Amino acid sequence: MSDVILEVRDLVKHFPVGGGFFGGKPALVKAVDGVSFSIRRGETLGLVGESGCGKTTAGRCILQLETPTSGQIIFEGQDLTGLTHQELRKVRRRMQVIFQDPYSSLNPRMTVGQIIAEPLAVHGIVPERWTRKARVTQLLSHAGLLPAMADRYPHELSGGQRQRVGVARALAMEPSLIICDEPVSALDVSIQAQIINLLEELQAEFGLTYLFVAHDLSVVRHISDRVAVMYLGKIAEITDRKSLYENPQHPYTKALLSAVPIPDPAVEAGRERVVLGGEVPSPLNPPPGCVFHPRCPIAVDECRRLVPELREVRPDHRAACLRI
Amino acid sequence: MDVLLEVRDLQTQFSTGGGVVRAVDGVSWDVRAGETVALVGESGCGKSVSALSVMRLVAAPAGRIVGGAILFKGRDLLALSDEEMRQIRGREISMIFQEPMTSLNPVLTVGRQVTETMEIHLGMTPARARGRAAEILTLVGISDPERRLGQYPHQFSGGMRQRIMVAMALTCNPALILADEPTTALDVTIQAQILELLKDLSRKLGVAMLMITHNLGIVARYADRVNVMYASRIVERGTAREIYAHPRHPYTLGLLRSVPRLDEPKKAKLAPIPGQPPDLTRLPPGCAFAPRCAFVMDRCRAERPELQSVGPEHVSACWVAGQLGQDGRG
Numbered sequence: 080m081s082d083v084i085l086e087v088r089d090l091v092k093h094f095p096v097g098g099g100f101f102g103g104k105p106a107l108v109k110a111v112d113g114v115s116f117s118i119r120r121g122e123t124l125g126l127v128g129e130s131g132c133g134k135t136t137a138g139r140c141i142l143q144l145e146t147p148t149s150g151q152i153i154f155e156g157q158d159l160t161g162l163t164h165q166e167l168r169k170v171r172r173r174m175q176v177i178f179q180d181p182y183s184s185l186n187p188r189m190t191v192g193q194i195i196a197e198p199l200a201v202h203g204i205v206p207e208r209w210t211r212k213a214r215v216t217q218l219l220s221h222a223g224l225l226p227a228m229a230d231r232y233p234h235e236l237s238g239g240q241r242q243r244v245g246v247a248r249a250l251a252m253e254p255s256l257i258i259c260d261e262p263v264s265a266l267d268v269s270i271q272a273q274i275i276n277l278l279e280e281l282q283a284e285f286g287l288t289y290l291f292v293a294h295d296l297s298v299v300r301h302i303s304d305r306v307a308v309m310y311l312g313k314i315a316e317i318t319d320r321k322s323l324y325e326n327p328q329h330p331y332t333k334a335l336l337s338a339v340p341i342p343d344p345a346v347e348a349g350r351e352r353v354v355l356g357g358e359v360p361s362p363l364n365p366p367p368g369c370v371f372h373p374r375c376p377i378a379v380d381e382c383r384r385l386v387p388e389l390r391e392v393r394p395d396h397r398a399a400c401l402r403i
Numbered sequence: 404m405d406v407l408l409e410v411r412d413l414q415t416q417f418s419t420g421g422g423v424v425r426a427v428d429g430v431s432w433d434v435r436a437g438e439t440v441a442l443v444g445e446s447g448c449g450k451s452v453s454a455l456s457v458m459r460l461v462a463a464p465a466g467r468i469v470g471g472a473i474l475f476k477g478r479d480l481l482a483l484s485d486e487e488m489r490q491i492r493g494r495e496i497s498m499i500f501q502e503p504m505t506s507l508n509p510v511l512t513v514g515r516q517v518t519e520t521m522e523i524h525l526g527m528t529p530a531r532a533r534g535r536a537a538e539i540l541t542l543v544g545i546s547d548p549e550r551r552l553g554q555y556p557h558q559f560s561g562g563m564r565q566r567i568m569v570a571m572a573l574t575c576n577p578a579l580i581l582a583d584e585p586t587t588a589l590d591v592t593i594q595a596q597i598l599e600l601l602k603d604l605s606r607k608l609g610v611a612m613l614m615i616t617h618n619l620g621i622v623a624r625y626a627d628r629v630n631v632m633y634a635s636r637i638v639e640r641g642t643a644r645e646i647y648a649h650p651r652h653p654y655t656l657g658l659l660r661s662v663p664r665l666d667e668p669k670k671a672k673l674a675p676i677p678g679q680p681p682d683l684t685r686l687p688p689g690c691a692f693a694p695r696c697a698f699v700m701d702r703c704r705a706e707r708p709e710l711q712s713v714g715p716e717h718v719s720a721c722w723v724a725g726q727l728g729q730d731g732r733g
Contacts, residue, residue, distance in 0.1 A: 129592060271661070272676075296591070301669060344624075345648065
C-alpha cells in the first residue's frame with residue numbers, strides 16, 4: 080500500500096497573459112502555485128476546489144498536456160518533466176484521462192468501435208485488426224456497454240453511455256493511473272451513481288489508481304481514500320477522507336463542507352452554516368499572505384503578511400493555515 | 404393560505420423532426436403566497452418548460468401550449484392578450500435564469516437593464532428608477548452600486564451577475580419569482596450565497612418562489628413543498644419533510660438513494676437507478692418509469708397510474724405507493 084505511484088513536487092504552472100507585441104510585460108496567471116502531493120498505488124486521491132482553483136491545470140500538468148513552469152512529476156519512479164516526446168508516448172500508455180464532457184471528448188465522426196480501437200492500433204497494443212475487434216467488445220463490456228454499441232456514433236448515445244465509452248477508451252491502454260477530471264458532473268443525478276460504481280468496480284478489478292478531480296464534495300467523499308482541497312493554486316488541506324470530512328482543520332474546508340446542502344430537510348434545519356463572503360480572487364493578482372485571508376472568518380493581521388506553509392497539524396493531516 | 408398560482412392540467416408540446424414531444428403532459432401544481440415550491444427532476448423532464456409556459460415564453464412555432472389553465476391570482480394567463488401578459492411578465496411574475504451571462508444583454512449597462520422594467524411597468528422617471536436600482540443592488544449585496552450601475556455584464560463575476568439577475572427580478576416587487584436552476588452554473592460557496600440571499604429576500608419581502616432544480620440538497624434546504632417530475636409528468640408531491648422522510652414513489656426513492664450524503668457513513672456502493680430516462684417521443688404505454696423501476700409489476704406496463712393521495716398533502720402516481728411508505732426510506 081505504501082508504494083507511491085505518482086509524486087508531484089512543488090508543481091508550478093504560470094500562464095502569461097497580455098503583453099507581447101508592443102512590449103509590456105505579460106501578466107501571470109498563477110494557476111498552480113507550488114503544489115505537492117503523492118498518490119499510492121491502488122488508491123484514489125480526490126482533488127477538490129472551486130472553479131479556477133487550479134485543480135484541472137494540476138491534472139493536465141501531470142499528464143504533460145501542459146508543460147509545468149517548474150516542479151517535478153515523478154510517475155512510477157520516472158520524472159516526466161524532462162522527457163522527450165518519444166519517451167512520453169510510452170509513459171502515456173500507463174496514464175490515462177477521463178474528461179468531464181463526454182459530448183466534446185469523443186470524435187463525432189468515428190464510431191464507438193473506432194474510437195476505442197484507435198489507441199490500440201496507434202500504440203501497437205493489438206496490432207491485428209481482427210483481434211482488435213474482440214478486444215473492443217471486451218472493453219465495452221468492462222464499461223457496461225453491449226457489443227452492438229461499437230457500430231454507433233457518439234450522437235446516438237446518452238450522456239451516461241458516452242461517459243462509459245470514455246472509460247472504455249481509457250481502459251484500452253491498460254493504464255495504472257487514470258486522471259478523472261469531473262467525470263460525472265455533466266451527468267444527470269440518477270446516472271452519476273452508475274458511473275461512480277463503474278469506476279469503483281474497475282479499480283477493484285484492475286488495481287487502478289485514480290486522481291479524481293471534482294468540485295462535488297459528496298461524490299469525492301464517496302470515492303476517495305485521501306482528499307486534497309485546493310484554493311487559488313495552492314493546497315489548503317490534505318489528509319485521509321475520514322479526517323477531512325469529520326475533522327476539517329482549514330477554515331476554507333469547513334466553509335466548503337457547510338455550503339453543501341444535505342438532501343434531508345430534517346438534518347438541514349438543525350445545521351450550522353458558514354456562508355463565505357466575497358468571491359475567489361483573481362489568480363492574476365492573488366492576495367498577499369494567505370490567499371484565503373480576504374474571505375476567511377478567522378483571519379488576523381499576520382494572515383495578510385505571512386504565507387502559511389502546508390504543515391502537519393495532526394498525524395498524517397496537513398493544512399496551510401496560521402491559525403491552527 | 405391563499406393560492407397565488409395554480410397550474411391545471413398543463414400540456415405543452417414541441418413538434419420536432421422525430422415527432423411530437425409532450426414536454427409537459429397534464430401537469431398540475433400550485434404556489435401559495437409567500438412560500439417556496441420546488442420542481443425537481445432531471446434534464447428533459449419538463450420542469451423548465453413548465454416555468455416557461457407560465458411566463459408564456461415557450462418558443463413558437465415549434466412549441467405550443469395545447470391545453471390546461473394557468474391561474475394567477477384567479478386570472479387565466481392563457482386567456483390574456485399579449486399586451487395584458489406583458490403587464491404581468493416582469494412585474495407580477497419574474498424569472499431568474501440559470502445562465503446569467505446569456506440572460507443579460509452584453510451591450511447595455513447593468514443600470515439600463517435593471518431600470519428598464521421600472522420605467523416600463525411602474526412609469527418611473529429614469530432618475531428615480533436609477534435611485535431605486537441602486538437601493539436594490541445594495542439589497543442583493545452589491546457594494547458601490549452607483550458605480551456598478553454604469554458597468555457592463557462582462558465586468559461582473561458569475562456570482563455578481565446572478566445577483567444582478569436577482570435584482571432585476573425584484574425591481575417591480577413581484578408576487579412570484581420563477582427561479583430556473585438559479586445556482587447550477589455557480590461554485591458551491593457562491594451558490595450558498597445566492598440561495599441564502601433568495602431565501603432572505605423572499606422572507607423579508609413576502610415573495611413566493613418556484614425553484615426549479617435537479618439538486619436534492621438545495622430542495623431540502625430551501626423548499627416548503629416539492630413536486631417531483633419524471634418524463635413530463637408529476638410523479639410525487641408533498642411537503643419537503645414528508646417527501647424526504649417517506650418518499651412514496653420509486654423514482655423519488657431511487658433519486659434519494661443514488662446520491663452520496665455528507666452526513667451519512669460512506670456506503671460501500673451507491674444504489675443507482677438503472678437504465679436511462681425515456682425518449683419523450685416514444686414513451687411506453689403504462690408508467691414511464693416502469694422500465695427502470697425496482698417495484699415494477701405487469702400492471703405498470705399496461706396502465707398509467709394517476710396521482711393519488713397517500714397522506715396529508717402527499718400524492719404519488721404509483722400502483723405500489725401504499726406499500727412503499729411502510730418501510731421508510733430504508
